[in-house]
Amino acid sequence: GEDVEQSLFLSVREGDSSVINCTYTDSSSTYLYWYKQEPGAGLQLLTYIFSNMDMKQDQRLTVLLNKKDKHLSLRIADTQTGDSAIYFCAENSNSGYALNFGKGTSLLVTP
Amino acid sequence: NAGVTQTPKFQVLKTGQSMTLQCAQDMNHEYMSWYRQDPGMGLRLIHYSVGAGITDQGEVPNGYNVSRSTTEDFPLRLLSAAPSQTSVYFCASSLSGGQGETQYFGPGTRLLVL
Numbered sequence: 630g631e632d633v634e635q636s637l638f639l640s641v642r643e644g645d646s647s648v649i650n651c652t653y654t655d656s657s658s659t660y661l662y663w664y665k666q667e668p669g670a671g672l673q674l675l676t677y678i679f680s681n682m683d684m685k686q687d688q689r690l691t692v693l694l695n696k697k698d699k700h701l702s703l704r705i706a707d708t709q710t711g712d713s714a715i716y717f718c719a720e721n722s723n724s725g726y727a728l729n730f731g732k733g734t735s736l737l738v739t740p
Numbered sequence: 741n742a743g744v745t746q747t748p749k750f751q752v753l754k755t756g757q758s759m760t761l762q763c764a765q766d767m768n769h770e771y772m773s774w775y776r777q778d779p780g781m782g783l784r785l786i787h788y789s790v791g792a793g794i795t796d797q798g799e800v801p802n803g804y805n806v807s808r809s810t811t812e813d814f815p816l817r818l819l820s821a822a823p824s825q826t827s828v829y830f831c832a833s834s835l836s837g838g839q840g841e842t843q844y845f846g847p848g849t850r851l852l853v854l
Contacts, residue, residue: 633782637780659839659840660839660840669848670847670848671744671830671845671846671847671848672783672830672832672845673845674842674843674844677840679840717782717783721839726771726773726788726790726837727773727785727788727798727799728783728785728843730775730782730783730784731782732780732781732782733782
């Protein structure tokens with residue numbers, strides 16, 4: 630499948646903003662997603678954005694989409710220690726059913 | 741609703757043994773899928789199903805079988821386990837598998853093959 634790329638690790642201080650970046654290659658993807666995985670748990674959908682949008686805000690979360698550069702970002706405002714987790718970027722595969730996931734970005738929030 | 745449930749949570753197998761990983765959902769979802777998660781590899785799709793009686797292969801299907809006799813259940817079978825199948829396995833479901841639908845993930849099964 631197409632590759633979804635993410636940086637592997639990010640460390641921020643509590644109260645700061647976190648920005649997690651993702652690049653994708655399948656220009657036909659109509660939805661792009663951000664999932665959160667806490668230690669020992671499954672994946673939880675955080676938010677998603679439709680490809681005809683360039684920004685979506687949901688409380689502390691802001692998703693930016695640059696379709697020309699195939700770049701997606703997730704900004705978490707006022708990051709808390711409970712935000713420490715692995716964050717996965719994902720896109721719909723060509724079949725439309727399955728998701729292509731990035732390798733995940735481990736976010737560490739320090740006090 | 742219990743959501744997506746998986747059993748067992750942990751399993752240790754010897755090479756060559758067989759086992760079935762169970763997955764069930766009570767949300768009347770048509771679409772169900774299995775992923776494996778390996779360190780540094782993200783999640784990779786093994787098999788998926790768009791409804792009872794219909795299954796298809798994902799990115800890494802070799803060594804795994806699936807069937808979908810009911811809407812609720814989607815078991816994953818390892819016929820002859822190999823150390824390369826040591827991984828964390830996640831089952832997921834969504835209403836119909838369409839783009840933009842929320843996919844719900846189970847808590848995972850951690851499998852160690854010796």
